[in-house]
Amino acid sequence: MTSSQAILNGDRLALARLLTRVENDSPDGRATLIELFPHTGKAHLIGVTGAPGTGKSSLVNQLALHYRKAEDKRVAIVAVDPSSPFTGGAVLGDRVRMRDLSGDPNVFIRSMASRGSLGGLAQATANVVQVFDAAGFDIVIVETVGAGQSEVDIARLAHTTLVVEAPGLGDDIQAIKAGILEIADILVVNKADRPGVENTEKSLKSMLELAHPTARVFKHHGTYMSVSMPEPNQNVNLWIPPIQKTISTEGKGIPELVAAIARHVEHLRSSGDWTLRERTRLEVELEALIRDALMTRFHEDVPASQYEDVLEKVVQRNISPWEAVRMLLNGRLK
């Protein structure tokens, strides 16, 4: 039986081994991906991101438990943790918070090291997600590395992105900065039993109001006048990210969060955003593959010695990097 047939038949060992080959980008891993691709596109991909220590893993644990118990959905979890930039090694510790899920054959947890990738995911995360999708998991939850402000790759991969915050991590300037908060489809304020939760919620709320103004109020001849913002195009129904409070260690707020995720899926389906997101995601993937392929072809084409010569000239400041590119590409890759 081929690897792809084994995956489609639910063979867990074959699945685990394929994930390794896909993660290592091996040729036979790629061949299996090609066979599996027609079976993808069915799973709901949920991204979970946020600063380290906000409780992402515990939240993922609770979400998965809920999907298992209340909805009987098959759940795959991809948990990404950082690789050391010095040794390439990693300690992947997200499973520690997911022990409630063990023993359930309809849950599959896979830890991934970021392996030098900077956007909060690993290079191969998208492909790993595709494997789970083809293997028939209804929900694939991707937990990013503890993200700072610009690890936003997850928004391109997931249908629904949860940004997890916790009380006491920043003031309202943090909330109006560009980056991670902008990618949220749902904002989760976890550890909602901690002091300061009202402030966190308030600053997130005001950030959302700035981002989605519905009316502008101004003073004119001493009276307040309100001017509605231009009606959004009727075809585009606007999604305003809800703020969901959770205490994931106790499972509080989880059913409400799951309901919000369901509303988001409903919105994506009815607005046509689902198709749009799929298209964007596949386009990004395609472009990345083209870039890789062109680079590979370039390196096959240009002798290493010539490349080194040109690089040396740049180092010596004899030529600029822009001229170097022209020299190396001259007559190639038309």
Place this chain on the structure above:
Amino acid sequence: MTDKKIRVLVAKPGLDGHDRGAKVVARALRDAGMEVIYTGLRQTPEMIAEAALQEDVDVVGLSILSGAHMALTPRVMELLKSNGQTNVKVFIGGIIPDEDLSRLKEMGVTGVYGPGASTEDIIRDIKIATAG
């Protein structure tokens, strides 16, 4: 193409709560360039075998300080085997009396390390065991 990383599951089966040793080893293996999946305290053999399967690890490291190694180890070995993971190398760290060493080796355990073992030795042995 990324080169193949050695993936190691570090687990603490049984009921004792001393995980310092496991953490020291996890950290050392990380510094040696390996990817270490750390599962935390009080894992059952079933949980360990399941994690080893899902993570497709090359090595399982068990930290056992409770004296229950002769009960826990055979169960882990058996489960790995029934899951089809016969190629996984098992290492044990902890307080293991000398008279148990040969029996553990007979069960298929690759290496056993007591107090004072150096992390360099562990790293070297893992690299040898997983090569080729």
